[in-house]
Every structure is written in C-alpha cells, then in structure tokens.
Amino acid sequence: MPKILYFASLREALGRASEQIELPPGVGDVTGLIAFLAARGGPWEQLATLGNLRCAVNQEMAKPDSPVTGGDEVAFFPPVSGG
Amino acid sequence: MPKILYFASLREALGRASEQIELPPGVGDVTGLIAFLAARGGPWEQLATLGNLRCAVNQEMAKPDSPVTGGDEVAFFPPVSGG
Amino acid sequence: MSVRVQEDDFDVAAELAELQAGGAGAGALVSFVGLVRDLSGGAAVSEMSLEHYPGMTEKALAAIAGEARRRWPLNAVRVVHRVGRLLPGERIVFVGVASAHRGAAFAAGEFIIDTLKTRAPFWKREVTSAGARWVEAHAADDAAAGRWGER
C-alpha cells in the first residue's frame, strides 16, 4: 500500500493532499502509477498530461522508470520554487 | 613643495612616514621624483630598484609618467594587502 | 553542517556567529539572505506562503550542503529556510558558508542557493493585487542551477 502525496497547485487541483492506495497488479514503476491514477478521469488526467510533473519516491527525486513497490512513499508535485 | 608619504614596509625601511620637499628643477613626473629621492643613497636607492613599488599622486594610483607638481601629495608604498 | 526548516524568522547575527564558531580557521564567511520582494511580475505582493514537503526538504537541503562540502574546502555550512506565511521584506532563506578562502566561500554559497531553487521541495504561493497564484519555477533558476553541472 504505497502512500501517495500531492503538493502545491497539484494538491489543490486534485483536492487531496495524500492517500493510501492498493498497488494494482502490473504497476511497478512511476509511469505505471501515473497511468493508473490518470485513469480515474477528470482532474486526475493531468497527471498524465502535465509536461512538468515532478515525482519523488521515498523522498528522492524519481524518473518515469523508477520502481514503485508496496511500502513506498510517492509524491507528485509541480516544479519547485523556493529560496 | 609636494608632500611625500611612505607606508608600511617602505616607511619602516626609510625611517620616515612623510616629508615636504622642494621639487628640484627638471623633476616633473613620478619617474623623475623617484630618481631624485633614490640619489640620496642608502635605503633610498630601493625606490629605484624595487620591482613592485606603488605610487599614488593626490590619492589616485599613478604611473611612472604621471605628472608631479608643487602642490601634489605623492605616496610611495608596497603592493597592498588588505581585506 | 546545519540545515533547518522553520516557520519562525531567523536571527542572521546568530546564524553568522554559529557559522563562525563552527568554522574554526575560516578566513571568509559568505552569507546569502533571500527576502520576499514587494513586486512580482509588475503586481504588488501583499503576502506569500511557502509550502514544503516535510522530511524530503531536510534531506534535500542536507544533500545540497553535503555536495557543496565535497566540491569546495569548507569549514562550515548553515542553511535555514522558512515556510508558511510571509510578508514583503521578510527573510525567506539564509545560506552561510565558512571557508579558509573567499573564492570557495562565494562559489559554494551561490551553488547552494542556485541548487536549492531547483532541487529542494518548496512551493511559493503569492497574493497580489491580481489575485493569488502559485509561483512558477523560473527558467532563469534552471539555467543558474545548470551552470554547476551534474553531481
């Protein structure tokens, strides 16, 4: 059951800061998880279409092919803008 | 009567922090003034031989051919080392 | 090496004193303080808020500070970043670096803030006369961070 976090404008657009999901069979990386979440439709589709979506797995910046397993903490967010 | 100032290691070597001299006829620039002072002999000769001698005329960095006239303030010193 | 994330303002003098105390033998202290600007894209800013990713933020800041210490001979590094609501003129971030030599201190300080802007999970939301909006990442920040190359 990976924990999924959403931040900033994405959190607002999805109306959710976090959720715990059951990882569906066949989903093993960031790309697969995005496809699974985008299939919810509506605002979730932007996860698949946003050109600048960022993802971290276990608090490290991740890439589309980074693996995702049951105990992971996965975060989606827009490009950072601190400092 | 230009006022001449000496700083740091040069001041110590010459045993003098400042002096007021009568500008001799024919001395009209930094090079001429250095030759005149070096002719005093002894420690004064180093003014002509120091490869890294610095000079300021009226508190602006000067060059060998910078003019020197009666009312000027001329300073000789080693390379600076502040900050 | 010290990195902190906090809502409260920080005391620049205290941070510099700690930096100096922790950087025995240092000859150069370079500090950067980022302030909330009162203008953004021509619109007056009345306030802003900073969201972050607790846990990852501290890890990212520590990784950036550690990378700076590997790249330059540093005696000490301190980073403090605020989150929450901030008003124009308020301090946002402090980066302090102590080194024996000033060239390393300037380079490391600039590296840390440039890299923080693209790698640490903070997001700014501004309230301006034109309404509230999330601040987009600046292409200039990507370019500034890109100057430092890959780790």
Next chain:
Amino acid sequence: MSVRVQEDDFDVAAELAELQAGGAGAGALVSFVGLVRDLSGGAAVSEMSLEHYPGMTEKALAAIAGEARRRWPLNAVRVVHRVGRLLPGERIVFVGVASAHRGAAFAAGEFIIDTLKTRAPFWKREVTSAGARWVEAHAADDAAAGRWGER
C-alpha cells in the same frame, strides 16, 4: 552606498539591517566577512595590525563600490574595513550588497572584495611564532582581481 574605515569592530547584524533598509525592493542580500586567520604560511599568528592611507582609502573604497553599482543593478552597497591591531578570529572587513536578484548580488560582492584586495591602500603586518612580518600581496589576489577586467 556607505564605506567606512575604523579601528572598532563592526556589528554584522546592524550592517545587514542597514543594507536591507537602504535596499528597498531587494530580494537578495549577500555579505562577505573577512576574518583574521590563526595560521599564515604554516606559522601560528598571535596578532596582526593593519596600516592604511587615510583619505585615499575611503576614496578607493567609494570608487570600487561605485564601479560595482555601474556594473550591476544594485539597491545598496556597504563596505566597512577595520585598521589597527587585530587578533585571530576577529573581523577585518564587511562587504554587503543588496540587489533584486541573487546573481548580481553574488557577483558584485565578490568583485568588491577581489578589487579591494588590490586597489585599496591597506597593509597587513603579522606577528607569528616566526616573528613579525609585512604580509606580501598574493599573486592569487591579483589573479582574482584580474578576472573582473579593466574598468
């Protein structure tokens, strides 16, 4: 723009506060503090003294600060340089720069201290375990100042 030469120590927090107050609209404050190092060429330094050329020093510092303001868009510049007797760990010099953007603030701050090292009439005399000696100008300082080109 403010430049000062003084025997007394300075208060970094007060200088930064003045810098921020004088740099309305600034988003970036960069400061450099130079400290007396406790080692010089491998010898322990017990104290040092800084001689200067009163009058020319202030002019040279003002000229350097003015040149920085012409080269970069700066909101404020402050330079404080101490003279007289100083002990290891004591502050020697403060350079503070405020700008809308951090790149300009870092560049201008480094330019000012690099240029000060070769153009402002200060001379250091160190007392070490090996005796007292006048510190020679560093080739590295000439190289650092040379990076900035002619004015």
